[in-house]
Amino acid sequence: MYGKEVFDYYNSNRKEGYIYNQAMKEYSTDYDLIISKYDFPDAKIIMDVGGGKGHLLEQIMINNPHIEKGIIFDLPSVIEQAKICLANSDVGKKIEYIKGNFFKNISVRTDVVCVTRVLHDWNDEKAIEILTNIHSSLNDNGRLLIFEMIVPDNPKIDMGITLNFNLLAMAGGKERTLNEFKSILFASGFKIIDTIKGDEIISMLIAEKVDG
Numbered sequence: 001m002y003g004k005e006v007f008d009y010y011n012s013n014r015k016e017g018y019i020y021n022q023a024m025k026e027y028s029t030d031y032d033l034i035i036s037k038y039d040f041p042d043a044k045i046i047m048d049v050g051g052g053k054g055h056l057l058e059q060i061m062i063n064n065p066h067i068e069k070g071i072i073f074d075l076p077s078v079i080e081q082a083k084i085c086l087a088n089s090d091v092g093k094k095i096e097y098i099k100g101n102f103f104k105n106i107s108v109r110t111d112v113v114c115v116t117r118v119l120h121d122w123n124d125e126k127a128i129e130i131l132t133n134i135h136s137s138l139n140d141n142g143r144l145l146i147f148e149m150i151v152p153d154n155p156k157i158d159m160g161i162t163l164n165f166n167l168l169a170m171a172g173g174k175e176r177t178l179n180e181f182k183s184i185l186f187a188s189g190f191k192i193i194d195t196i197k198g199d200e201i202i203s204m205l206i207a208e209k210v211d212g
Contacts, residue, residue: 037196044069047114051116120148128188148175193207
């Protein structure tokens with residue numbers, strides 16, 4: 001209708017993009033309990049790919065002062081908003097902002113990558129493309145933390161089924177079952193080693209790089 005794909009539209013229309021990113025920031029408060037259950041072992045550098053305004057990364061770094069550096073990787077228009085939001089943060093001096101596109105090479109090396117409600121925006125082919133680029137950015141023994149809804153294999157009543165219609169219409173994506181996550185992660189060189197369920201609809205999948 002507007003002559004562009006949804007995220008290209010938000011990136012080039014500042015007002016609408018601001019509203020969208022503010023909504024995503026409000027969503028991110030759901031993740032606070034989940035990250036309190038994970039201690040980010042051996043993580044010195046952490047990057048949030050598609051990190052929006054940076055709420056999740058900020059909370060992770062506040063709760064884990066052993067992390068030396070945080071990176072927000074997102075589109076240029078989003079990065080400008082993140083800089084404003086985190087200008088007075090207690091961990092602001094430890095955060096670097098990198099403008100980029102996760103469908104292209106991510107030229108950063110890091111110990112941990114977070115990706116939050118990003119994969120559900122894309123079909124399997126595109127999701128694997130994103131994950132493959134993330135794989136290349138992780139150091140050896142690096143971990144990937146995925147914050148997404150996990151749809152039951154045999155749902156009777158589940159919000160993920162309803163959200164699928166919105167995701168399909170807006171971006172061509174979908175919510176996934178655990179087996180569907182395992183499939184796209186395996187195709188990208190990862191394996192799931194654990195999951196942590198939040199109080200609401202979001203879970204955290206913990207994945208690591210597969211040797212070879």
